[in-house]
Amino acid sequence: MTQQTIGFVGYGAMGALMGQNLRKAGYGVSAYTPSGKQQDADTPVVKTASALAALSDILVLCVPNDSAVFASAEGAEGFLAGARAGTIIINTSTISPEATEKLHDLANAKGLRFVDAPMSGSTPEAEKGELVMLVGASHDDLEAARPVLSAIGKLSIHAGPVGAGTRLKLVINGIMGATLNVIAEAVGYGLSSGLDRSMLYEALGQVAVISPHHKRKLAYAERGDFSAQFPTRLMSKDMGLLISAARSTHSFCPAIAIADQALALANKRHANDDYSALLSAIEKSVVHSPEPSEKA
Template sequence: MRAYTPSGRQQDEATPIVSSARALAQEADILILCVPNDAAIFASAEGDEGFLAGARRGTLILNTSTISPEATQKLAERATEKGLRFVDSPMSGSTPEAEKGELVMLVGASHDDLEAARPVLGAIGKLTIHAGEVGAGTRLKLVINGIMGATLNVIAEAVGYGLSSGLDRTMLYQALAQVAVISPHHKRKLGCAEKGDFAPQFPTRLMSKDMGLLVSAARSTHSFCPSIAIADQALALSSKRHANDDYSALFGAIEKSVVKQDEPANEA
């Protein structure tokens, strides 16, 4: 593990490298977790080399990962048992926002723990939203990513219809870039799709994972989310071929499925 500055730049070669999460926790007053899923969280937390074994009483744990509500609650309980302070703080935004320091931090924590974490949260993002107690940050993040994923799927389906109906491809993408009903985020994704550039800002495998978490969470609360369930299936299918491409690769997958065989198409 190597230390980084708040801007994300790697520190100089004199920065110490530690061999395990436990060793890092033994040297730190604040730990920031940012891993892809529930399994990775507990792999870093538990066992003889996990950070729970090394963290000193009072250490502040900031989990910026997007994981399930159940995993968030379990991790918070394990941290509390060890006398640690836990802040549930997933991030909203992807590579462009991170590079510009414009992430939004979605926080579930006590007032005191939030205030202790605020300087670090402020270094990571432009805005901190206090959603409630531990777990509220995770649930808010699933709401936001559900809107992202479901909306992109609807736009991709509509683009597929437009192309199938014979609309000019360039005109279609440029028209959608101008209308108010599409968010700036999704206009950015449309721009990538128009160029066939699906370099990962938010990989499909992670969006698909988040949609799956939301569908599971919605089932546990008996929530009515059919559009989200459909988008979950679409992104799961896209992830089979485009796991490490940006989740906007769904545009390319749908476009390839509707283009006529004698027409050129960007590889999806």
């Protein structure tokens, strides 16, 4: 059992579940949340990120985007101001490669250790401690962070130096989002062609061409359950990050660009629903609506 204290910057659905597993592993856990809300009775909430950093041996960042990272990092009340030299910063947030590099540089300037470790998995995996951690770090920093990563995930993939974890996460989420869009388009065709809805969803749940992750999304969509495991607003954000990163490397990603647009459209009405709500949006687009003459 360890006596180290972990401070979470951001403590939403994913962070709170990771915190539970870290407490089970023997860590003390505190949090800073921009809203000031307490997620569970076992996790004290500190008023500022700098105060949290001052009492933490390790900081875990779990916030939604680039701006949220730097709002919590910089300034007199940011965690960079309060962290002691040698503190390990583990960034599990999905942010842009440029933001990852900037944050790494800021941490180095303060004498802090930095591990780029976004995660693959949603709330079911976080609850079970079965996330896959995608790590960009030096060998020594990875080993220093490994006990924490092992408490919240089943596997840590060392993708390379800082920044490689972020880029690998964008690859994975691009596949996830683009594949769901292809499935949704095919479901739309199937329904508009007259296939029975229940039969269609059941068939797709049985065939090998659909991944286990997407079979789970299909099952939720079939019964109209879009409780957020991975909200559309975050998936849409990640697709946008990937499109921007792909442009900077002159990569050819037309299918991902189309999925980015589809998810951006779904985000207008389903921002806080699970991103599988894209299936519902496309289903609704193919439901027969009588022409004005038919209504008469």
